[in-house]
Amino acid sequence: RTLQLETWNASAHDFPLEHDFAALFAQQVARDPSRIAASCGDASLSYGELDARAARVAKVLLDAGAGRDVLVTLVSERNLSLLTMMVAVLKAGAAFLPLDVKHPPERLREIVEMSGSPLLLVAEDCAAQAQALAGHLDLATIVLEQHWCAGAVPAGLPGAAPGDLAYVIFTSGSTGKPKGAMVEQLGMLNHMFGKIVTMNINAQDGLAQTASAAFDICVWQMLSALLVGGRTVVLPDTIAYDPSRLLEAVEAEGVTLLQTVPSMMRSLLDGGSEGRTLARLRYLIPTGEALGSKLSQDWFTRFPAIPLMNVYGPAECSDDVTWHAINARPDAHSAIPIGRPTPNNRIYILDRAMQPVPIGVKGEICVGGLGVGRGYLNSPQQTAAAFVDHPLGGAGRLYRTG
Known part of the structure; x- marks a missing residue:
């Protein structure tokens, strides 16, 4: 049984994880600053423009007290402003805490208050x-547009270490x-690199950004393409939630991953x-709900050349922890699995005693590996319950998905 677990969990990959996002993005800026980094409707930003705007705002944030493990709350619609933030x-x-500004004000206040974030980075609109x-919680506020084009572009910004906090996503959980x-x-x-390698995301790709800022998938949709010289295509809610307009935008904007x-x-x-x-679409990536065989069949009947990548993962583990590629129309009665572990993650199916169950026996999905997050912000009791010492002698902690 242990040997089988090791075989199924053989997911080691060598990624440049000694660098932080800022350093890796800077490499792409240096390669071609004129290349388009992101678009949203008629607006677009080149790599050089995005880098300069973000650097100016970063300096203002540092002067206001931002830095290692300091949480900055982002208040913006889903657009190029949010990406720049x-x-x-x-x-x-x-680290950033992105808010969905369409959520009720009471929920937003609750989240910001629970987070202890001292800074708001805000879009003018x-x-x-x-x-x-800010008035309710007495927070310092920085307005993005007042700084992103003002002054010289600062150099020598600190960036982060691998163990530093990158972002916080508030999830309602089962309670x-x-x-x-x-x-x-x-x-x-x-x-991000797991997705890049698995789906060969490269400088020719346009990655659609459709998810709410309150969901963890917003992060990879916004930022992954920027690690390889690709393009983030932000599709506003009026398009993202309208099937006909979404299909039209995928074709018109040259989206390759949706x-x-x-x-x-x-x-x-x-x-x-x-x-x-959908001639340029290379992958459709189902997530968030069980994917049925009938729906998969219907997809391939309509789009036989566009594969599916079924994914599953909790926000607590840096987003996706398993995936399963579907490259052809499945059989009528075949179950669609959530797949095998993503790179550098490990999956265990455990019983109530936190021991592996036999093949085919139900158990709890527990996650190990590099994706396992730090825990729950300002909640040591909930963290201790969900993030546990590895019961099988492996490195690091396991996250109990429930």
Whole structure:
């Protein structure tokens, strides 16, 4: 049984994880600063423009007290402002807490208060929401647009170490009470490079950004393409949640990787896919819900040349921890698995005594490896319950998914 576990968990990959995101992004900027890094509607930013804007804002954040393990709350719609904020915070060596500004004000206040974040980085068009938060909690506020084009581009920004906090995502969990999952640079980058290697993401790719800022998948959608010279294509809610408009945008914007939930897959197939080839789309990445065989069959009937990459993972473990490639139409009654461990992660199915169950016996999914996060922000009791010492003698901790 132990030998079988070792075989199934053989997921070691060598990624440049000694560097932080800021340093790896800087390498791409140096290669071609004029290359388009991101677009949103008619607006776009080159690598050089994004780098300069983020560097100026990073200096302001540092002067305001940001730095290692300091949490900066981001208040912005999903657009190029939010992307610039994320890069700026990482350049400052700090961590970000992205908010979905469409969530109720009471929930946003609860999250920010629980986080203890001392700084708000705010887009001008979200000033009202930010003022309500800052006034209620007495937070320092920095308005993005007042700084991103002002002054010289600073050099020598600190960046971060692999074990430094990169971001916090608040998840409601099973109780409905928000919990702040802490993810470090090491886990974040390992997840991104895992996807890059598995799906051969490169400088020719356009990665669609469709997820809410409150979801962990927003992070990889925003930032992964920037590690390889690719392009982040931010699709606003009016497009991302409209099947017909989403398909139109995927074709018009040259999107090559699109992630969505299976229920939206069904809507895409039923809502105007006839006549569309999605010629440049290389992968559709289902997530967040169980993927059925019938839906997979229907996808390949309509788009036989576009494979699926079924993924699963909790925010507590830097996003996806398993994936399963589907390259052809599955059999009618075959179950669609969530797959094998992602690079540098390990999966265990354990019983109540935290011992491996035999093959075919139900158990709890527990995750080990580089993706396992730091725990829950300001919640040592919940952290101790979910992040446990490795019961099988392996390195690091296991996360109990429940």
